[in-house]
Amino acid sequence: MPIAILSAMEEECISLLDQMKDTITTSIAGRQYYQGRLWDKDVVVVFSRWGKVAAASTTVVLIREFKVSEIVFTGVAGSIDDSLHIGDVVVGRYIYQHDLDARPMIAQYEIPLMGVVAIETQQEKQVQIVDAANRFVNAELSDHISNKTVQEFGLGSPKVVLGGIATGDQFISDEAHAKLIKKNLPDVVCVEMEGGAVAQVCHEYSLPFSIIRTISDSANLDASIDFPSFVNSVAKAYSLGIIKNLFLQTA
Secondary structure (H helix, E strand, O other): OOEEEEEOOHHHHHHHHOOOEEEEEEEEOOEEEEEEEEOOEEEEEEEOOOOHHHHHHHHHHHHHHHOOOEEEEEEEEEEOOOOOOOOOEEEEEEEEEOOOOOOOOOOOOOEOOOOEOOEEOOHHHHHHHHHHHHHHHHHHHHHHOOHHHHHHHOOOOOOEEEEEEEEOOOOOOOHHHHHHHHHHOOOEEEEEOOHHHHHHHHHHOOOOEEEEEEEEEEOOOOOOOOHHHHHHHHHHHHHHHHHHHHHHHOO
């Protein structure tokens, strides 16, 4: 049974494809699913597209059509924690949906009919991914990212944290909104647009999953980096390096 690598950014997907062997492409519902070998592991790689519905749809196809054994999801996120900066890595522990609110019927953030507010990622992989990410940012960063890019985005000493991630179908650029999410969900350190959907589908199918996010900005109006450049020169290198380390250490 293959491992699924779900990429929130197309550039991340392409960087993995460049390393794949024996690739077979299958088109389903407008997405290209790439089956092959990656560092001696059977994989299916796919670009999820953005947002919860897109991520959920892609996850269901991976489970039902490709019979994957687990899902590893990579992408970028906005920090809502003062200790996190551009280039830091968040390995998801508990995954929330910050835009779920069915009060007064059920509590805010609770997933309807599931009775839970957060879903935990695969415990066995949490420490492994933290180790893989630390090896990349501490020992391999300069092998994949130029010094000019390091200086441009301030990647001098990136760190890796295991923390909560909150998902919603909106780009958080308002500081007050970011602070409200942090106040209500204190263990959340970053926000994005797909992980909560992947978590919910995997939970319902009893499938192990992991979420890895590279911090691309702070979730406020000051988030003014060159995002396309960051994805092309930083985020895709992070995803490739971390996944490679993870696969090689679990070979």
